[in-house]
Amino acid sequence: MGKTSLQSKANGVVFSLQQPAWYWSLSLLLAGFYVGTSLYISFHRPLWYDEIFTAFTSRMPNVRTIWQSLSEPVQQLPPLYFLITRIFDQMFRHADIGIRVPSALALGTGLLITFDIARRLTDGLYGLIAMSFLTTSFVTNYGYEARPYALYFMLAAIALWLWVFTKDDSKTAAVAFGVVFLIGVAIHYYFLLCLAPFGILALAERRICHPKVIAAAAGVMCSLAVLYPQIASSYTAAHAIKGSLALPSIPRLQEVYLQLFPVAIIPLVLIATGGIAFSRSRERLVTAMNPGERVSWLFLAVPLAGYILAHLVTKVLISRYIIGAVPGIAVAVTCLFWRHCRESGRLSLALLVLFGGFGISQQLRTMIRIPQNLEKGTRRMLAVEDTLQREGKRYFAVCSGILFVESWYYSKRPDLYAYVRTPGQPSFTNKYVAQNTISIEEIVAKARQTAVIAAEPAFLETLDRAGLHLKVRFADPLYVVYLE
Secondary structure, three states: OOOOOOEEEEOOEEEEOOOOHHHHHHHHHHHHHHHHHHHHHHHHOOOOHHHHHHHHHHOOOOHHHHHHHOOOOOOOOOOHHHHHHHHHHHHOOOOHHHHHHHHHHHHHHHHHHHHHHHHHHOOHHHHHHHHHHHOOOHHHHHHHOOOOHHHHHHHHHHHHHHHHHOOOOOHHHHHHHHHHHHHHHHHOHHHHHHHHHHHHHHHHOOOOOOHHHHHHHHHHHHHHHHHHHHHHHHHHHHHOOOOOOOOOOHHHHHHHHHHHOOOOHHHHHHHHHHHHHHOOOOOOOOOOOOHHHHHHHHHHHHHHHHHHHHHHHHOOOOHHHHHHHHHHHHHHHHHHHHHHHOOOHHHHHHHHHHHHHHHHHHHHHHHHOOOOOOOHHHHHHHHHHHHHHHOOOOEEEEOOHHHHHHHHHHOOOHHHEEEEOOOOOOOOOOOOOOOOEEOHHHHHHOHHHEEEEOOOHHHHHHHHHOOOOEEEEEOOOOOEEEEO
């Protein structure tokens, strides 16, 4: 097979583009596999709680209503993502798969960009290895989820590509870099963390006024300035809710690092064991680290930056908020393998087979056994709807927010559901969507026609003090009480 030779120089690094064309064919095939399987899973998998709010927001009457709804504590994301899903939702006539299509396409695009970064820094085979290593991360989980994380990942890969393969003094490159950060922050606020590796490298090189860093900072500031009214409203509302399941801490930071590539440890151990067992003792010169690899390793600082941001401002540290670290880490690890393993064709092939095999097997397992991601209580609730109606219940007073939202969305009779909001609890209803709420007084007045679902002991005690007799109709996995 013929090769096309082309030498290009960027940022002082010479990148060899002497790869056979079939590397691109394989990369496209692999990306197509993940896009296709993600769409298949999207079609057969029900929306879970957060995705249902994506559907609510995307289907609102107009953009102004979307903006207003995003100031509520239930939804704390910028509006651009919902404008994108709104377009696809209308294209697919409000079928649930429509709002997941952008994630599937972004996953495939991000995989291809990561491949191209790695192949330019190493070669075509190791570009495929980078792509395969990436599929062992949690990124593939978001290719079939109607949330902004796959787009976040894709934009982080684009930012890395622009930094490494465009000239530092190019005004066009600087503008493009700034636009990526402008869009990224408008997709997810935590995208600003992706500026950390580039800023650290600029400081290390004593280039404080690096054009791309300045452009990215300007893009971030423009997005935050435009979104400030929505940020202020949602921040105030969110902090009015006491407690969090994701408070920043050192153990949580360690957990975030481990969750980035949760299944990669097994093939890494196998490769290290094989390399030690079968390598020959000889002296050889290891290729020095190039600037592209150096900035890629600095993506390890993104979770740490997220930890600092969470401590100072947001009070929330969740691994998916740090998804922008993944493409850089994947490229860095691949470059390390290339410098040490490229002389061994068998070991290089083992890298590709192990990483690719793990990633593909995980995706196929998900596709074959599509998870029923609704809560067990939700599935039970939908199963007993008819029974409750036959027994004369016309009001389903649901005390759990997640159970209420999921059951209401998938029920054949959503008008029967009402959310019980007790003092001190956050609101799980959306005033821009036609959802019912019910008070304790209304429950007492309609006692014989009401089934109280998933109530806490304190709430049941309140009903008991109101003079109602409580009869347990179902106990597990859904606690349903009749009132007399």
